[in-house]
Amino acid sequence: MNSNSPQPDEQSGHKPNNTALKLVIAAVAMFGFGFALVPLYDIFCEITGINGKTGGPVERVEQWVDTSRTITVQFITTNNAGMPWEFEALQEEVEMHPGAWTQVKFWALNPTENDMVGQAVPSVSPSEAAEHVQKTECFCFDQQTLKAGEGREMPLIFSLSPEIPSHVKKVTMSYTLFDAGAFAK
Amino acid sequence: MTTATASHDNHDDHGHHGPAKGIMRWVLTTNHKDIGTMYLWFSLTMLFIGGTMALIIRSELFQPGMQLIEPEFFNQMTTMHGLIMVFGAIMPAFVGLANWMVPLMIGAPDMALPRMNNWSFWILPFAFGMLLFTLFTEAGAPNFGWTFYAPLSTTYAPSSVTYFIFGVHMMGISSIMGAINIIVTILNLRAPGMTLMKMPLFVWTWFITAYLLVAVMPVLAGVVTMMLMDIHYGTAFFDAAGGGDPVLFQHVFWFFGHPEVYIMILPAFGIVSQIIPTFARKPLFGYASMVYATSSIAFLSFIVWAHHMFTVGLPLQTELFFMYATMLIAIPTGVKVFNWVSTMFRGSMTFETPMLFALAFVVLFTIGGFSGLMLSIAPADFQYHDTYFVVAHFHYVLVPGALFGIIAGVYYWLPKWTGHYINENLGKFHFWMSFIGVNVTFFPMHFIGLAGMPRRIPDYALQFADFNAIATVGAFIFGFSQLIFLFVLIKTIRGGEKATDQVWEGAEGLEWTIPSPAPYHTFAEPPHVK
Amino acid sequence: MLFRTWQRLSSVVLGLVSAPAAMADWELNMPQGITEVSQSIYELHMLIFWICVWIGVVVFGVMFYSIFKHRKSKGAVASKFHESLTLEILWTALPTVILIAMAVPATTVLIQMYDTTNSDVDIKITGYQWKWEYNYLGEDVGFFSNLTTPEDEIYNLAEKNENYLLEVDKHVVVPTGQKVRFLITSNDVIHAWWVPEIAVKKDAIPGYINESWAFIPEGEEGIYRGQCAELCGVNHGFMPIVLEAVTGDEYQVWLEEQRAGKIAEAQAALGDFSYDELMVKGADVYARSCAACHGGEGQGLGSVFPALAGSDIALNDMAAHIDIVLNGKPGTAMQAYATQLSDVDMAAVITFERNAWGNDTGETVTPKMITDAKK
Known part of the structure; x- marks a missing residue:
């Protein structure tokens, strides 16, 4: 790297270029670490449910239904900028017991003259409820393609696990619809 | 006393008897003193450019209403002011001081990797030239704040963002090379007998800072690379439409960003720890605890980043963890302040210009530390976050903190560099104007922040008018006072009272054993430290 | 509570600082606010503020005492002490205690702030x-x-x-x-x-x-x-x-x-509106919803927000004009206004844009045309 370095001090016994090489490797490793933060963050979010992300499809299991508790689940939808689709939940809210499976429907319509691809991004509030939302089917798992003028009902089948903390009485499930044309698969 | 001579030169890539002549001396130099000088002039230039931007910002904010500039240009100014001051003024100034002083303080003939040293400096003018050039393009300069949160800096960014990204890459490479050089120099080129725990604190703080730089500048490079890929190559690190996450940006950015703020203050701690014992004529109190406190601060800086994100909707447990961890930083920081005060206690103090700046540093940095402690309290932060209270806080730690530390260091070592004492009257004039200016500028910002003025707005509601006007007056006092600094520097370089080798009566350490001005080559024969 | 006493004591001692300020009509401090949470935060803020003030008084007190007493010009001779384990332990332990005293109320308030249950x-x-x-x-x-x-x-x-x-x-x-x-x-x-x-x-x-x-x-x-x-x-x-x-x-x-x-x-959308009515209403809607980006005089802003005065879309293709306002333009800052503006407002603003600032098309866009375009 550098042939003109002063000679290392005899007494300290290190070779500067060795130290420098180690530090360069450390710097490169930290650059990699920056990228490693991306999957680490996802894993961390999935475990802790922080930031309200819900996980992918689960196998439907019949579980204990806690009929002593009723939780109100609200559905809200948002269109991100530049997403002209009509997008709404067909029911504003449902009441359900933890452990029971429920199906709800959302409606999307592409009013434009072009075929478009949309991606719904889920978020749950309070965030501590997120890890207790179990979905077997959700339109948010995949991109949704709608032809010009096409409308579609989209199902969501989910339950809240019976372990959901007892102080949670209302859960808000939010879906934001993005134009995913740039990321179409 | 070991006196090194300038007559011997162990480099083989330049002249044998002092510097080469002409411009190529500076382009090709591998001499740590030349490179240190270039870093310092570069950062002074950036200080004036960034300062001009600050004055444009303050002028627009002098009164409510839009007067001088448009909101779009205002955002470009706040962004560029932040980037230039952080990466162009403060950080290169510290590297410049390290280049000059670390070899002199540890008895090394030069930096360990002199040619890399040359590269790491010469990258900087190109990086900042590119960044500044965007101001003259049609799209305008970056306008998304120096923290460049996605998606404002990706999907919604002006096209100049690409230049910004390459600029950050270049200054990052420069910083990493500079840091590697400093670590290698300290580890390998210490004079015999200069054990780690005998190193001056400026060397110690830079040693720790350099490790922080190697650890986090690559993370910054990583985050801007992800932005680049999102903008130009269709990835979706931060774009929710493709499965990314804008909050991830903030986590990665602040993982870099919080250590970065300590990168900007630790070397100033070191400078002040050199100056106070000199002018108190008493050894530094608690040397070992200073080293441990600095290391603790560096360690804690890696686990507090989310305190910049208290309002993004982190879960309660996360919020509590980051609040507690952040509060802990007050302990080692407090230890440092207590040690400085104890060093002064029962000393025999005089108040030359460097000491005045160091004392102002202790007081005003501590005020910035107090507001930092207040900001660490998460519930209260919901009211402070993104207001002028935060602006006041970080300017207190960066201007009378980092910048005063740098100015103190320059005045402290200038006689050694130039062979001349500064004109004390002018120096004291500079100090008092700066001291008054800085407080008139930034103290009222605490009030307007608490009263509810958000940061980064080009126009504001009427109740904030009075203090904004005062802050603007202060900013002009402070800004123009720095011309005195420039005048003193030039005057001292050209002449003045001849400095002794020891320079200051109470000064101790290897750098005071060589002649003033320091010869072009020093410590060709390593001194022996008892 | 001990800290309350501190606060009161502090207020008396340092009251001079805040008294004149209170007389001037200047906002100096965080608002106490109107909710229990905002008041808790205010109290927390003041508690920490006074703790900082008192630490500052002590530390700066010692410092300025040294600056005035232990100066060379007064003949002070430097002593040589530079270590004291007792002191180091003391000033590590004491701040820790103070921090814990701060952390406890802070945690309580934060937990309260995070309790979003049982909303009405x-x-x-x-x-x-x-x-x-x-x-x-x-x-x-x-x-x-x-x-x-x-x-x-x-x-x-x-x-x-x-x-x-x-x-x-x-x-x-x-x-x-x-x-x-x-x-x-x-x-x-x-x-x-x-x-x-x-x-x-x-x-x-x-x-x-x-x-x-x-x-x-x-x-x-x-x-x-x-x-x-x-x-x-x-x-x-x-x-x-x-x-x-x-x-x-x-x-x-x-x-x-x-x-x-x-x-x-x-229902209003079904009614008739004259050109003049639409222009007056349109100017109002434009100022509120469009001027921020396209400029008060339709002159645009920088390179990102195009001018409307003299623009092709505002002078020629009316259907395209209606479409871009209704549905926005993907990939740009132009939002879809279909849900933001009523049909009447939409008709008014488009009429306005096609006739203001020298865009003299003389065309009128009626609310019914908007209603039809939405289908």
Whole structure:
């Protein structure tokens, strides 16, 4: 790297270029670490449910239904900028017991003259409820393609696990619809 | 006393008897003193450019209403002011001081990797030239704040963002090379007998800072690379439409960003720890605890980043963890302040210009530390976050903190560099104007922040008018006072009272054993430290 | 509590500092606010402030004592001490104790702030560049809230009114005596919804739903103003929040009015409007919804926001003009206004844009044309 370095001090016994090489490797490793933060963050979010992300499809299991508790689940939808689709939940809210499976429907319509691809991004509030939302089917798992003028009902089948903390009485499930044309698969 | 001579030169890539002549001396130099000088002039230039931007910002904010500039240009100014001051003024100034002083303080003939040293400096003018050039393009300069949160800096960014990204890459490479050089120099080129725990604190703080730089500048490079890929190559690190996450940006950015703020203050701690014992004529109190406190601060800086994100909707447990961890930083920081005060206690103090700046540093940095402690309290932060209270806080730690530390260091070592004492009257004039200016500028910002003025707005509601006007007056006092600094520097370089080798009566350490001005080559024969 | 005594003591000793300031009509401190949470935060803020002041008094006291007493010019001779393990331990332990004393109340308040359960009213708040949308969940009420400060005041051509930059066309109305939960998200970049008097500040992030809450006690009815607190682009400083707290009964009446207003608007769209009526209305809608980007005179802004004066789309293809206002332009800052503006407003603003600033097409766009275009 550098042939003109002063000679290392005899007494300290290190070779500067060795130290420098180690530090360069450390710097490169930290650059990699920056990228490693991306999957680490996802894993961390999935475990802790922080930031309200819900996980992918689960196998439907019949579980204990806690009929002593009723939780109100609200559905809200948002269109991100530049997403002209009509997008709404067909029911504003449902009441359900933890452990029971429920199906709800959302409606999307592409009013434009072009075929478009949309991606719904889920978020749950309070965030501590997120890890207790179990979905077997959700339109948010995949991109949704709608032809010009096409409308579609989209199902969501989910339950809240019976372990959901007892102080949670209302859960808000939010879906934001993005134009995913740039990321179409 | 070991006196090194300038007559011997162990480099083989330049002249044998002092510097080469002409411009190529500076382009090709591998001499740590030349490179240190270039870093310092570069950062002074950036200080004036960034300062001009600050004055444009303050002028627009002098009164409510839009007067001088448009909101779009205002955002470009706040962004560029932040980037230039952080990466162009403060950080290169510290590297410049390290280049000059670390070899002199540890008895090394030069930096360990002199040619890399040359590269790491010469990258900087190109990086900042590119960044500044965007101001003259049609799209305008970056306008998304120096923290460049996605998606404002990706999907919604002006096209100049690409230049910004390459600029950050270049200054990052420069910083990493500079840091590697400093670590290698300290580890390998210490004079015999200069054990780690005998190193001056400026060397110690830079040693720790350099490790922080190697650890986090690559993370910054990583985050801007992800932005680049999102903008130009269709990835979706931060774009929710493709499965990314804008909050991830903030986590990665602040993982870099919080250590970065300590990168900007630790070397100033070191400078002040050199100056106070000199002018108190008493050894530094608690040397070992200073080293441990600095290391603790560096360690804690890696686990507090989310305190910049208290309002993004982190879960309660996360919020509590980051609040507690952040509060802990007050302990080692407090230890440092207590040690400085104890060093002064029962000393025999005089108040030359460097000491005045160091004392102002202790007081005003501590005020910035107090507001930092207040900001660490998460519930209260919901009211402070993104207001002028935060602006006041970080300017207190960066201007009378980092910048005063740098100015103190320059005045402290200038006689050694130039062979001349500064004109004390002018120096004291500079100090008092700066001291008054800085407080008139930034103290009222605490009030307007608490009263509810958000940061980064080009126009504001009427109740904030009075203090904004005062802050603007202060900013002009402070800004123009720095011309005195420039005048003193030039005057001292050209002449003045001849400095002794020891320079200051109470000064101790290897750098005071060589002649003033320091010869072009020093410590060709390593001194022996008892 | 010990700290309360401290506070009182401190107030007496250092009261001189704040007394003159209180006389001048200057806001110096954080507002105490109107909710229990905002008051807890205020107390926490003051507690920590006074702790810092007292630490400062002690530390700077010793420092300035040394500066005055232990100076060479007074013949002080430096002593040589430079270590004391006892002192080091003391000033590590003491701050730790003080920090714990701060952490306990801070934790309590934070837990309280995070308890969003049992809300009576849920309001979804969406940040846009540069306005806010409010939707009252389950009430079929929703609207956009735009800055109404005239451009003349901003550019110093008219005298500024007392609520300069803190005034909007539609207030977000909340009932007192009920727990209101805010669900905060964004349409584009990150914003932050902040009303200091209720101590609610939360980032609005695209794709995320964040929540916060406020319980405004009865008797605290009034208007409370706030601003966006996260840099969100060129008009970040121009998207205020105006929160209006009313009694529970008034709130119900207000909800009814909103629903009735929506029906009236739909009926109005069927009626006839003259060119002049549309131009007057259109100028108003333009100033509120379009001028921020396209400029007060349709001149555009920088390289990002195109001019409308003399633009091809405003002079020629009317269908394209209606389409871009209705559906926005994907990949740009141009939003879809279909849900933001009524058909009448939409017709008015498009008519205005096609006839103002020298765009003299002479064409009139009727509300019916908008209704048809939506199909």
